Amino acid sequence: MTAALRIFSYLPNPRIFKATVAARLTSVELEIRGAAGTELPAWLWDFDAKPLDASGRAQYAHAIRASRTGFTTPLFKTDAFLAAHPFGTVPAAFSPDGAVGISESNSIMRAVARLGRRRRDLYGADAYLESRVDGFLDATLLFGRDVQVYILGLRAGQVSAESHRAMSSAFHAFFTALQSALTGTKAYLAGPELTLADISFMGEMGLLFTEARHLALLEQHGLEAIAGRSAREVFPEVFAHVDSLVGHEAFAPDFGPYLRALEPAA
Structure with a gap:
């Protein structure tokens, strides 16, 4: 085939x-x-x-x-x-x-x-929901750019209070919006059904979670992991959503092995 x-x-x-x-x-x-x-x-x-x-x-x-x-x-x-x-x-x-x-x-x-839309619609039932999903995708793309710059810096052994503060600011702004969305829908980011908004978000979270490989570097500069324990306390609904998606049958084959490989570093 x-x-x-x-x-x-x-x-x-x-x-x-x-x-x-x-x-x-x-x-x-x-x-x-x-x-x-x-x-x-x-x-x-x-x-x-x-x-x-x-x-x-x-x-x-x-x-x-x-x-x-x-x-x-x-x-x-x-x-x-x-x-x-x-x-x-x-x-x-x-x-x-x-x-x-x-x-x-x-x-x-x-x-x-x-x-695959005829088999399962991941976008939304009408133009309004599709556009709502697009809004999340656009915001996630901007967040993903910040994540990429931050992670590439860590991989190069470079981190500063300024770059960490910029990433932390972007993270908190994005997660505050996600927390609000999940509080409203009590299910998925864009509404009651899983959509591309949730899938795209998890892709960028996977990249951000690789900061676990650079905890020693952050500690050397007196900095905390942005997606660490304190973030879970501030944004419990968002991280509960992350945990739920990691265990989802469509996500687990990818994210399960990927995150387990990060556990020794974390």
Whole structure:
């Protein structure tokens, strides 16, 4: 059976969990290609993404490009890849024939939801609910950008009181809104049913939870984990929602192993 969508990414990547969770809920077939982020510089970035041996790297020497966010060494990106993905980033999704590229994890998730909408609607029953979900997705995307900057800094061994304060401010503003939403719906973020709003939020939380790997660095600078114990006390409804989703049958196959791998660090 041909997959409805092919996704190339570093693995594991909590942001592609948005697509895999949506796929389980809608019975959409996905094909995932990739490897650890440290291995992707030796991969061909293409619809037919694959690891390159020495002869392959020589064959595709013409495709060497300067790296971008998250990578520090040159990457092998084909012209076809860049035509489909002008921003040149991963995760990168493709239509089954490779003709159409879909960039950004929220858009890839939306594609899955649209492909499987007849089986289960993750967007909303009408234009008003769809637009409400879009509002959460837009806000989550802004929050996700803050999370990415913060986590990339930690991975580079860099953190300052100023950067930590900026991330903490963004976190509290976002979570205050989520707490209010959950207090109103008493179920899911956008209403009584699980939607893309919940799935997208969990993808960004997965990235934020990786700060657990950098607790020693934070402690050296006299700083606390932003998504740590004190945050759970301030935002109990939001973290109860997180815990509930982690145990959900569509989320658990991804988030269970991913979060267990973070436990020794935490």
